[in-house]
Amino acid sequence: MAAFLGFLNRSYTALNPPDVPRSTDSPLIKFGILGAAKIASMALISPAKTHPDVVVYGIAARDLERAQVFAKKHGIEKAYGGPDAYQQLLDDPQIDVVYNPLPNGLHYEWTMKALLAGKHVLLEKPAANTSEETKHMFSLAKEKGLVLLEAFHYRFHPVINRVKQIIDSGEIGKVKSIEHLFTVPTGLLKSDDIRFNFSLGGGSLMDEGCYILNCTRFLIGSEPISVLSASAQGADKDPRVDQTTTASLSFPEDVTATFTCSLGLPPRFGFIPHSLPKNEFKIIGEKGELFCTFWIIPTFYHYVEVTTKDGDTTKKRTEKVYRPQDVESGMMRNWMGGEWWTTYRYQLEAFVDRLKGRSSDIWISAEDSIGNMRAIEMIYEKAGLPSRPTSTFQSPSKAQ
Ligand SMILES: NC(=O)C1=CN([C@@H]2O[C@H](COP(=O)(O)OP(=O)(O)OC[C@H]3O[C@@H](n4cnc5c(N)ncnc54)[C@H](OP(=O)(O)O)[C@@H]3O)[C@@H](O)[C@H]2O)C=CC1
Numbered sequence: 001m002a003a004f005l006g007f008l009n010r011s012y013t014a015l016n017p018p019d020v021p022r023s024t025d026s027p028l029i030k031f032g033i034l035g036a037a038k039i040a041s042m043a044l045i046s047p048a049k050t051h052p053d054v055v056v057y058g059i060a061a062r063d064l065e066r067a068q069v070f071a072k073k074h075g076i077e078k079a080y081g082g083p084d085a086y087q088q089l090l091d092d093p094q095i096d097v098v099y100n101p102l103p104n105g106l107h108y109e110w111t112m113k114a115l116l117a118g119k120h121v122l123l124e125k126p127a128a129n130t131s132e133e134t135k136h137m138f139s140l141a142k143e144k145g146l147v148l149l150e151a152f153h154y155r156f157h158p159v160i161n162r163v164k165q166i167i168d169s170g171e172i173g174k175v176k177s178i179e180h181l182f183t184v185p186t187g188l189l190k191s192d193d194i195r196f197n198f199s200l201g202g203g204s205l206m207d208e209g210c211y212i213l214n215c216t217r218f219l220i221g222s223e224p225i226s227v228l229s230a231s232a233q234g235a236d237k238d239p240r241v242d243q244t245t246t247a248s249l250s251f252p253e254d255v256t257a258t259f260t261c262s263l264g265l266p267p268r269f270g271f272i273p274h275s276l277p278k279n280e281f282k283i284i285g286e287k288g289e290l291f292c293t294f295w296i297i298p299t300f301y302h303y304v305e306v307t308t309k310d311g312d313t314t315k316k317r318t319e320k321v322y323r324p325q326d327v328e329s330g331m332m333r334n335w336m337g338g339e340w341w342t343t344y345r346y347q348l349e350a351f352v353d354r355l356k357g358r359s360s361d362i363w364i365s366a367e368d369s370i371g372n373m374r375a376i377e378m379i380y381e382k383a384g385l386p387s388r389p390t391s392t393f394q395s396p397s398k399a400q
């Protein structure tokens, strides 16, 4: 009962966060959003309400009415609409930071344009369609002295840092393998969803696989050496779009990572439907195992189960980690946070810290983002699928 009430309390507050007073010490950091994307509310607008230094100031949509409706709904001051709306938002001197939740295939063009306009960028995952594009974006950000972050929000939540801490402590022994599942049942996503559009950077590997690869590389602490096997089931409308991908990767020190990601997992035995999305991993070590579920939305629900064997004795314990202080000693010692803080709220805290020149020890570096896209490309190649198309945008910048 207490657990259920805790779940209700956390979920309610996470979805209806208290509006905190704006800071009067320094000018507010003004965010502008490119596109009235579904994820914008959860990933930025809601977290911004509880950050005293931040305001979401502008929204640009291809359709003016859409921008205005979105602005009214979320209390956003400025709405840009029409074919030039995105560039108009970038040209607004009031805006300090651009949030880019456009379809993956447009990440590169609009992040480059935002950086060229002198804006910091919070960029949705995956960073771009290719690793080359990812490299160019980070080179330009560096050249301009701007903050660019690929929004792998889960990395800023205490639970994944606690998992990393358990692994690094040696409690389950040397890691031998890691198995991931990140799937949604068939029918949850409509066939016209951007995730099924090849030129917009669709595919399960781009959408959910990018998280799996980022998490695996983080937990193992190295880059994959090779792809041992990879197979993809193409979507009905376009076989180049992987509806489901299964792959196995080899990492240094004989670690193997296996995963399945899916934008619509077909029914078991052809007729028993999967009712729930899955988001979980199991790490097998020489002395035990660690299982973690719903690491992508841990505020709402998750648990970590650690099983260790000592001779004939098996010990099992379950942890739930919502607060920075639950990550014993180290990494999150000085972090703000709370049980209802979402992954996105923790991410915004770290992003603003960077903008203010305070470097947090949890971050997604340029190398991390580039390495992730490389891993995606390696898997597509092994599965016999093309990488998602390169953008036609030509950057005038020398930082290539
Ligand atoms: N961090 C997270 O937890 C999540 C991240 N994402 C990522 O965020 C991004 C957006 O996802 P999501 O919010 O689900 O997507 P939506 O389809 O809701 O939003 C995409 C936006 O892109 C704009 N757009 C511009 N050009 C096109 C085009 N040719 N076709 C379609 N849309 C276009 C539209 O803006 P306009 O209003 O101008 O028409 C639209 O609002 C993706 O990169 C995805 O991977 C998605 C979900 C969760």
Ligand SMILES: O=C1OC[C@@H](O)[C@H](O)[C@H]1O
Binding pocket: 184, 207, 208
């Ligand atoms: O970023 C995301 O997180 C959750 C997924 O189910 C979704 O498709 C993806 O875009």
